[in-house]
Structures are given as structure tokens and as C-alpha cells.
Amino acid sequence: MQKGYSRLSLEIISVIFGAMMHHARALIRTSTSHPHPRCFRRHLAARADAQPTDGSPFLERLGHPKFVAAPMVGQSDLAFRLLVRRHGADLAFTQMLHAKNFATVPRYREDNFDGFLRDDQSTYAMEDRPLIAQFCGNDPGTVVEAASYIQDHVDAIDLNLGCPQKIAKKGRYGAFLLSEPVLVRSIVERMATSLDVPITVKIRMLPTKEETVQFACMLQDAGAAMVTVHGRTVKQNKNLSERADWSVVRAVREALTIPVVANGGIETTSDALRCLVETGADMVMSSEALLENPGLFQQNTDHSQDLVGSEGGALNGGTSRSEMDYSEWCEAQLVAARQLSYMREYIALSTLFPARDVIGTTKGHAFKMLYRLLEVHTDVRERLVRMRNLADLSDITDTLAARYRLPVEASPDELRGFRCDDQSTPLHVAAKTWYRRHR
Known part of the structure; x- marks a missing residue:
């Protein structure tokens, strides 16, 4: 053996080096995937009664909201955000923005962040607050660069770790970063130290x-000011969607000292209120159900809950909506009046503030808001497929109003105040809601 090294010496060096590498890996795991010690102790204590973080500076910055409109690709346009704010939502997110495109393509920035409202003193810019802009991305520098363009016009920047779609897997973002805590921590830390507004993160439930x-504790330790938890895993999506696990949200709420938003399974007003109680969360967020019923958060609306059923499919005494004969009720007419009122209000807002793809965006909203009507009147649905402009959409709402014996010229407010006529001609809407199409 040259230079005096023996086989035993080499074995000793190998053992020492291996131990050093094991220790280094352990340090990395501890600093990223394991909770901050204080956060972990709070979780182990498992407090029986989690208290909302009312004194949070971030909540004060937002005005202590309770009801949140989720970030939805192609659907969280300005017109829709204004609509849901007028009907109970007191915090909204932009649609998910791709950090790389936002940082490098000026046209993408202008098209995807309502650029004509950069004047924060304009009436509608003020109405669209508080507002959180959501980005997806996997590079800390790129996410920070993208957010720097928009941070002066929003109240916080959110990192998307919740998108479960295949495109997110292909692009290595959204919920598919949940398995990369080291990278996620580096992104959140960079955002928290480089940007002038608070950082929030939206996640889905991990396997356990x-x-x-x-x-979630790691996110708080990295600098997040708020965490939104969707109580479903990446695999629990679309046809595989299951009941959201609110106990996971509660566990996170008990562990963190920053605000927590509960997401998942919010179909009705009562669901939202019950979720706040069961999870102890500071806020509750709805996405798909809100697309169908923009008034979901409007607690003082007589029929806001009845219009879209309930999470368990039962209403008032346990009668399943799918078992009800709508010809025996005025319900169909009331459903039509309410949904058409939202649709007309949205059309008016879209006329003022058209989305980048105004036809695709408004058509998408119409299919959801009018779903139960269109399932019955399939000829009108075909007209919606072929719509070319907002005038076509207005004509479609007029046709549906006439078929449900509603005043064609009625304003949204007049439709919302409509009460069933007592005529005997049967009227029908589909039993299943758009929200329940995969459930």
C-alpha cells in the first residue's frame, strides 16, 4: 500500500466520511421537511380548541376577511372577482399566473393581470381589494422577478402548491412540488426576503x-404569512374526488401561529360556516361551487343554500335532491331566477372589463352558472357552444328566462327578488349540480 495507507486506515476513513454524509442529509431533512420545533410542539400539544389568529398583522392588512374566492385558471377574471365580492366574498385571488411567462413576456403580463387597472385609485381597482396574486413556478429567482412586477398592486403574493392537473406535473409546479420540500423552502424564503408584500402558500393534503x-410548519418557518390547506391529496381529483378531510386543516391550524385558510368541500353557505367551526380556520375558501353559485357566501340570501343542494345531497328533512320531482315544486323557477340574475350581472361586468379571451372565459362561466337549466334545455346549450359574442350570451339568458316564465327584461336584482308564480305548468331543472358532476 503506497504512502503508508493501510487497508484498515482506508476503511476507517470510509466509515467517517459515510457518517459525515449521513449527518449532513439529516440536517437537510430537519431544516426542510420537519417542523420548526415550536410549531411541532404546538402540534403535539393538539389543543382541543384552536383559536383564530385575530391579532395577526396580516389579517389586519386584509381587513379580517372570512370568505375567500379561490384562484381558478381561466375563471378568476376581474369581472367574476367583482361579482363574487358583491355577493359575500371579502378576499379574492387572481387566476394562477405562470412565473416564467410573467417575468419574461410583457404581453403575457398585460393579458393576464387586468393591466388597465394599474391605477389603484380607480373605482373598480379599489373594489377588487384585498387581492392576492398567485404564481406557479419552480425557480426562486424567476418567481421573485415575476412577483416584483405586480406586488405594488396586490396585498400579497401566493405560491401555488395545490394544482393537481397533469400540466402541473409536466411543468413541475403546483402540487407536484410537495415532494420537494428543499426546493419549496428555497422559493418561499427567497420570496419572503426579496418582496415587499407578505407571502402566502396554497397546498393540498400530503399522504398523511x-x-x-x-x-405547513416548514412553510411558516420559511417566512409564509398564511397557508391555505385543501383537504384532499393530489390523487383525489375530478372523478376520484372524495370528501375533503377537514381534520387535516384543523391539525395544521392547531400547529401554526400564522393564519390558515380551509379549502375543499365548500358547496353551500352552511358548509362554509360549519367548516370555520370544525377546523378553527381563520378563513374558508371555495372554488368550483362558487363558479356555479357566486352568491354562496351571501349569508342573508333566502335561497343561497337550497339552490345548489348540500354536500351530503340532502336538504330540509333529509330528502335527497335527486329524488325530488321538480314538477311538484316552484324550486325550478327560483333556481332559474337566481342563476340568470348572476349571469346577467356577470355579462354586464364582462362588458366593462372583458377578459383576455372574453368568449372562452364567459362561455366557461355560463356553462357552470346555467348548468342545471342547460341540462334540461339542450337546444339552448348548443347555442351556447356556438356563441360568438356577449350579445349572443344575453340572447341565451333571455330565452331561458322566457322558458321559466321569468320577466325577460328583469334586472339582476328583480330576478333575485322573484317569487314563484302559482301556475301549474311543470318546470324542471337538472337534479345534479355542476359541482356534483364528478361526485
Whole structure:
């Protein structure tokens, strides 16, 4: 053996080097995937009664909202945000923005962030607050660069770790970064130290409750000012969607000292209120159900809950909506009046503030808001497929109003105040809602 090294010496060096590498990996795991010690102790204590973080500076900045409109690709346009704010939502997110495109393509920035409202003193810019802009991305520098263009016009920047779609997997963003805590921590830390507004993060449930709590604790330790938890895993999506696990949200809420938003399974007003109680969350967020019923958060609306059923499919005494004969009720007419009122209000807002793809965006909203009507009147649905402009959409709402014996010229407010006529001609809407199409 040259230079005096023996086989035993080399074995000793190998053992020492291996131990050093094991220790280094352990340090990395501890600093990223395991909870901050204080956060972990709070979780282990498992407080029986989680208290909302009312004194949070971030909540004060937002005005202590309770009801949140989720970020939805192609659907969280300005017109829709204004609509849901007028009917109970007191915090909204932009649609998900791709950080790389936003940072490098000026046209993408202008098209995707309502650029004509950069004047924060304009009436509608003020109405569209508080507002959080959501970005997806996997490079810390790129996400920060993208957010720097928009931070002066929003109240916070959100990192999307919740998107479960295949495109997110292909692009290595959204919920598919949940398995990369080291990278996620580096992104959140860079955002928190480089931007002038608070950082929030939206996640989905990890495979276990414990892993979800640990991940959320890491986000808090990295500098997040708020965490939104969707109580479903990446695999629980579309046809595989299951009931959201609110106990996971509660566990996160008990562990963190920053505000927590509950997401998942919010179909009705009562769901939203019950979720706040069961999870102890500071806020509750709705997405798909809100697309169908923009008044979901409007607590003082007589029929806001009845219009779209309930999470368990039962209403008032346990009668399943799918078992009800609508010809025996005025319900169909009331459903039509309410949904058409939202549609007309949205058309008016879209005329003032058209989305980048105004036809695609408004058509998407119409299919959801009018779903139960269009399932019955399939000829009108075909007209919607072929719509070319907002005038076509207005004509479609007029046709549906006439078929449900509603005043064609009625304003949204007049339609919302409509009460069933007592005529005997049967009227029908589909039993299943758009929200329940995969459930």
C-alpha cells in the first residue's frame, strides 16, 4: 500500500466520511421537511380548541376577511372577482399566473393581470381589494422577478402548491412540488426576503396528516404569512374526488401561529360556516361551487343554500335532491331566477372589463352558472357552444328566462327578488349540480 495507507486506515476513513454524509442529509431533512420545533410542539400539544389568529398583522392588512374566492385558471377574471365580492366574498385571488411567462413576456403580463387597472385609485381597482396574486413556478429567482412586477398592486403574493392537473406535473409546479420540500423552502424564503408584500402558500393534503402538518410548519418557518390547506391529496381529483378531510386543516391550524385558510368541500353557505367551526380556520375558501353559485357566501340570501343542494345531497328533512320531482315544486323557477340574475350581472361586468379571451372565459362561466337549466334545455346549450359574442350570451339568458316564465327584461336584482308564480305548468331543472358532476 503506497504512502503508508493501510487497508484498515482506508476503511476507517470510509466509515467517517459515510457518517459525515449521513449527518449532513439529516440536517437537510430537519431544516426542510420537519417542523420548526415550536410549531411541532404546538402540534403535539393538539389543543382541543384552536383559536383564530385575530391579532395577526396580516389579517389586519386584509381587513379580517372570512370568505375567500379561490384562484381558478381561466375563471378568476376581474369581472367574476367583482361579482363574487358583491355577493359575500371579502378576499379574492387572481387566476394562477405562470412565473416564467410573467417575468419574461410583457404581453403575457398585460393579458393576464387586468393591466388597465394599474391605477389603484380607480373605482373598480379599489373594489377588487384585498387581492392576492398567485404564481406557479419552480425557480426562486424567476418567481421573485415575476412577483416584483405586480406586488405594488396586490396585498400579497401566493405560491401555488395545490394544482393537481397533469400540466402541473409536466411543468413541475403546483402540487407536484410537495415532494420537494428543499426546493419549496428555497422559493418561499427567497420570496419572503426579496418582496415587499407578505407571502402566502396554497397546498393540498400530503399522504398523511403528520406530513401535511410538518410541511405547513416548514412553510411558516420559511417566512409564509398564511397557508391555505385543501383537504384532499393530489390523487383525489375530478372523478376520484372524495370528501375533503377537514381534520387535516384543523391539525395544521392547531400547529401554526400564522393564519390558515380551509379549502375543499365548500358547496353551500352552511358548509362554509360549519367548516370555520370544525377546523378553527381563520378563513374558508371555495372554488368550483362558487363558479356555479357566486352568491354562496351571501349569508342573508333566502335561497343561497337550497339552490345548489348540500354536500351530503340532502336538504330540509333529509330528502335527497335527486329524488325530488321538480314538477311538484316552484324550486325550478327560483333556481332559474337566481342563476340568470348572476349571469346577467356577470355579462354586464364582462362588458366593462372583458377578459383576455372574453368568449372562452364567459362561455366557461355560463356553462357552470346555467348548468342545471342547460341540462334540461339542450337546444339552448348548443347555442351556447356556438356563441360568438356577449350579445349572443344575453340572447341565451333571455330565452331561458322566457322558458321559466321569468320577466325577460328583469334586472339582476328583480330576478333575485322573484317569487314563484302559482301556475301549474311543470318546470324542471337538472337534479345534479355542476359541482356534483364528478361526485
